[in-house]
Amino acid sequence: MNRRCIVHIDIDAFFSAVEVLLNPSLKGKPVIVGGLPHERGVASTASYEARKYGVHSGMPLRKAYQLCPHGIFIRGNFQIYSAFSDKFFRLISHYTPDVEKASLDEAYLDLTRCRPLYPSFSSTVREIKQRVEKELGLTVSVGVGPNKILAKLATNRAKPGGLAEIEPNREEEFLKDLGIESLPGIGPKAQVILRMLNIQKIGDLWGLPRVSLRSLFGLNGDEMYLQSRGIDTRPLMTASIPKSVSRETTFLEDIWDRRLLLAHLAYLCDRLTLPLRRGRLFAHIIEVKVRYSDFKTEARRRLLISPVQEMGRIYKIAQELFLQFFSSSRLSLRLVGVKASDLVRGRPLSLFEPYSERPERLGHAVDEVREKYGFGSVLTVREKMLEEIYSFERKRGFVLKTASLTK
DNA sequence: TCTGGGGTCCTAGGACCC
DNA sequence: TCTGGGGTCCTAGGACCC
Numbered sequence: 001m002n003r004r005c006i007v008h009i010d011i012d013a014f015f016s017a018v019e020v021l022l023n024p025s026l027k028g029k030p031v032i033v034g035g036l037p038h039e040r041g042v043a044s045t046a047s048y049e050a051r052k053y054g055v056h057s058g059m060p061l062r063k064a065y066q067l068c069p070h071g072i073f074i075r076g077n078f079q080i081y082s083a084f085s086d087k088f089f090r091l092i093s094h095y096t097p098d099v100e101k102a103s104l105d106e107a108y109l110d111l112t113r114c115r116p117l118y119p120s121f122s123s124t125v126r127e128i129k130q131r132v133e134k135e136l137g138l139t140v141s142v143g144v145g146p147n148k149i150l151a152k153l154a155t156n157r158a159k160p161g162g163l164a165e166i167e168p169n170r171e172e173e174f175l176k177d178l179g180i181e182s183l184p185g186i187g188p189k190a191q192v193i194l195r196m197l198n199i200q201k202i203g204d205l206w207g208l209p210r211v212s213l214r215s216l217f218g219l220n221g222d223e224m225y226l227q228s229r230g231i232d233t234r235p236l237m238t239a240s241i242p243k244s245v246s247r248e249t250t251f252l253e254d255i256w257d258r259r260l261l262l263a264h265l266a267y268l269c270d271r272l273t274l275p276l277r278r279g280r281l282f283a284h285i286i287e288v289k290v291r292y293s294d295f296k297t298e299a300r301r302r303l304l305i306s307p308v309q310e311m312g313r314i315y316k317i318a319q320e321l322f323l324q325f326f327s328s329s330r331l332s333l334r335l336v337g338v339k340a341s342d343l344v345r346g347r348p349l350s351l352f353e354p355y356s357e358r359p360e361r362l363g364h365a366v367d368e369v370r371e372k373y374g375f376g377s378v379l380t381v382r383e384k385m386l387e388e389i390y391s392f393e394r395k396r397g398f399v400l401k402t403a404s405l406t407k
Numbered sequence: 408t409c410t411g412g413g414g415t416c417c418t419a420g421g422a423c424c425c
Numbered sequence: 426t427c428t429g430g431g432g433t434c435c436t437a438g439g440a441c442c443c
Contacts, residue, residue, distance in 0.1 A: 299436090
């Protein structure tokens with residue numbers, strides 16, 4: 001089999017790099033995107049200057065503040081990051097149609113099919129890197145290898161801002177001394193187990209038989225066995241229907257008021273339906289998630305015979321699921337969330353329900369109004385709920401982080 | 408150091424059917 | 426009547442990634 005040409009590209013410290021671009025006075029300073037220091041939450045990105053103080057993504061903001069009190073903390077603007085991301089993917093798609101969107105700032109390119117088009121493969125890769133950096137104003141790290149895992153690990157070696165290629169027959173040498181934590185799929189739990197077996201490096205994994213990894217980690221163990229040897233036949237996952245769409249909020253303070261929680265649930269359902277309408281997606285499963293003050297997390301889901309898209313229906317189901325949590329107790333919540341999954345594109349025909357375009361058209365009309373005027377709603381009852389949220393907040397003197405529909 | 412938000416995938420256990 | 430085992434569907438939870 002021919003050696004594949006997989007390129008992995010990762011934008012360095014994406015969110016904070018965009019913030020620096022928008023506000024050049026931040027250049028060279030420790031920028032931490034994710035929230036303000038006193039807020040509940042974690043850093044989603046830290047600039048390399050902030051990383052010098054030990055701040056990294058996923059770290060609680062309060063801790064980041066302790067380590068780096070003079071850091072510049074920014075809540076962040078997802079719409080702007082998404083716009084940069086779109087530009088990034090448009091640009092790299094010029095070089096091949098075989099592109100996998102691993103996240104907003106991370107892509108795999110399969111240049112195997114297109115290789116005959118490019119006389120010099122390595123100069124094409126350099127050109128892609130330079131064009132992204134010039135046209136976006138963002139630095140990227142690039143890894144090249146015969147499959148996804150090796151290309152991604154090469155990118156890690158190249159960070160920040162470099163380019164690394166894993167050459168044929170050098171795979172084992174490259175992998176041997178990397179820490180096990182660098183292998184995607186080995187998270188905190190698996191690391192604990194492996195370290196107990198005195199396995200610290202990827203090379204140490206080679207001594208474990210496949211059946212042992214399999215019995216320890218299930219199918220994930222099989223992946224570990226193969227990937228630790230640089231074997232990875234996974235194809236790129238090019239554009240397809242998303243598996244799920246979800247929206248959730250962690251409150252600045254725990255909330256016990258059930259009416260307020262339901263109002264917020266309605267708000268989340270409303271936000272959830274926007275990507276469903278845009279993608280013409282209908283969901284067979286609706287799930288509601290809650291997290292209690294003690295961080296215990298529970299979820300309830302419902303499988304539907306005919307899939308839903310419309311805000312009113314989704315909210316009705318979500319409300320019923322939500323109330324199941326409160327049948328006996330009256331608890332304070334730090335998080336509520338709603339998720340739509342088992343998605344299909346296009347409204348499926350139903351033998352049992354009369355077909356009506358009305359809810360869909362209403363939804364689209366509301367989207368248009370919102371785009372024009374920045375505000376609008378599907379349900380008037382929901383508007384009343386939102387008003388309640390805001391008056392409640394004013395009384396309590398705090399603001400919900402994501403509830404920013406009003407202008 | 409009290410722990411985000413948006414995803415993917417896997418697993419265990421119970422219900423149900425044959 | 427106590428008791429099978431396999432297959433499938435569904436629910437809940439958890440590990441992991443960026």
